[in-house]
Amino acid sequence: MNPRRGPCFHLQEARLRSDERTEDIQVLFYYHGAFRAERRTDTCGEPLAPRRTAGGHRIPDERPPGPASPLRQDDARCAAPPGSAEKTAQEKPAPARRSNEDLRKVVAAIGSHLVAQIQSGDDPLDLPTDYRRYTTSPLSVAHGASGIALFLKRTRGEVPGVFLDALAWKASRSGDERHAPGLYMGSSGIAWTLLELGLRREAEALMDSAARSPILFEIADMFHGAAGWGLANLFFFTQLGDERYLRNAVDAFDQIQPRLQRGRGGGFHEDTAAAYHGLAHGPAGVGYFLLRLYRVTGHAEHLEVARALLDHDLASPGGEAHASVARRRSAADERAPCTSWRSGSAGVGAVALRFHAALGEERYLEAARKIARQIERGIPSSPANFSGMAGIGNFLVDLHRRTGEEGYMEEARGLADRVMRFALKRPPGLAFPGEDLARVSADYGAGSAGTGMFIHRVIAGGGLPYFDL
Structure with missing residues (x-):
């Protein structure tokens, strides 16, 4: 694509991974034909959105009216001892507990705002989302159209036709090897969405394209890499029964296994010369994929490696199961x-x-x-799904589903009430700010769709999108 002719969305996050996972992250941003490299990080090393491109173009910035938005504090827990984070000064007083009917109205209002935005512009896919949409794919699960579409499908039963048509059309022209193949940022996550929306032909074509990507096995993790692609293949196998998807999942294991090393309490993998913790970028996520693979194949090796990977993330330096995992850092990080x-x-x-x-x-x-x-000692003040209260709330909903204990659901409802402090009235419904609390965001990873999905699970239960098969 000629860079003089407008925005380019062919920058895979996999290509940026070496810079993304250093303490001083370099964000490579391409917008309206102008590259810009800037160093902007929060206290955990997560990149903050640049405000202008090198050519002087403003990045869309929709801010709530009234006083300045609260400073971002969702990652302050990474730089201070547990329990030291103070409440944001601008937060409203906690409301009374909302009933199921109240929460249903909230979910409906979020959907109404999204549908109104879809129908109001020339491009139904051009919704306000996290800035990372511009450095990856406008269709991605995390920050693009796919996560929004699946939220609307699961909560309203349907996706506006104009949005679905645009998503399918754009996806059919996105299936080349320049695009990242991963689950949350790439083609396999988009394909998962299309299959759940009933577009089997388009979904399978995109999965075939992801399997041909030259960067498919460069990263092992769940978010960008082979484990996420493998999980998407297991989803296709469970839905369609086609053995080629199971073969793809086994191939993902065969590519990941030689990269594993033994560490504290279990196994870990290294991407970009460092070992990370957690679900998205660390051993726990890879271990979950291998658990799901074991459930299909029954192969002892798959289970053995899955156990070792999760055990690594559950092991503290002292050898005891611990309740907190350092964020996207090497195993030596002691923050x-x-x-x-x-x-x-x-x-x-x-x-x-x-x-x-x-x-x-x-x-x-x-x-x-x-x-x-122990998690209450580090509750973030962002309402976001991937890095904020909604994600923690989803974990509490999972605990309630597993144990049946109402205390966990009460805690999840408490987080839903806290999330509502950030709700913004946007006729005909509600919207939420993204991770940095600086602009409205519609997406699944950082904005309204992900926050709304958590609230929906509080009242309706069900599995976690792009995770439970």
Whole structure:
């Protein structure tokens, strides 16, 4: 594509991984034909959105009216001791507990706002989302159209025709090897969405394209890499019964296994010369994929490696199961722990619960309970799904589903009430700010769709999208 002719979305996050996972992240941003490299990080090393491109073009910035938005504090827990995070000064007083009917109205209002935005512009896919959409794919699960589409399907029963048609059309022209193949940022996640929306032909074509990607096995993790692609193949196998998808999943294991090393309490993998913790980028997520693979194949090796990977993330330096996992850092990092679903203890707990459900071993349930007891010392103040309250709330919903104990659901409802402090009235419904609390975001990873999906699970239950098969 000629860079003078407009935006380019062919920058795979896999190509940026070496810079993305360093303490001083370099964000490579391409917008309206102008590259810009800038160093902008929060206290955990997560990139903040640049405000302008090198050519002077403003990045869309929809801010709530009134006083300035609260400073981002969702990752302050990574730089300070547990329990030291203060409440954001601008937060509203906590409302009374909302009933199921109240929460249903909230979910409906989120959907109404999204549908109104879809129908109001020239491009139904051009919704306000996290800035990372512009450096990856506009269709991705995390920050693009796919996660929004699946939220609408699961909560409203249908996706607006104009949105579905645009998604299918764009996806049919996205299936080349320049695009990242991963689950949350790439083609296999988009394909998962299309299959769940009933577009089998388009979904299978995109999965075939992902399998041909030259960067398919460069990263092992769940978020960008081979484990996420393998999980998507298992989803296709369970839905369609086609053996080629099972072969693809086994191939993913064969590519991951030689890269594993023995570490504290279990196994770990290295991407970009470092070993990371957690569900999205660390051993726990890879272990979950291998658990799901074992459930299909029955091969002892798959289970053995799965156990070792989760055990690594459940092992503290002292050898005891711990309740917090350092966020996207090397095993040697000794900063205060994080609690997020993406890279912290909530995600590891979610994996432990699924190990307990599959294997019946009490140690996994006890590990998840311990995480739940200690996680309140690091609740983030962002409402976001991947790195904020909604993700932690999903873990508590999972605990309730596994144990039947109402206390966990009460805690999840409490988080739903706290999330609602950030709700913004946007006729005809509600919207939420993204991770940095600076602009409205519609997406699944950082914005309204992910936050709304958590609230929907509080009242309706059900599995976690792009995770439970």
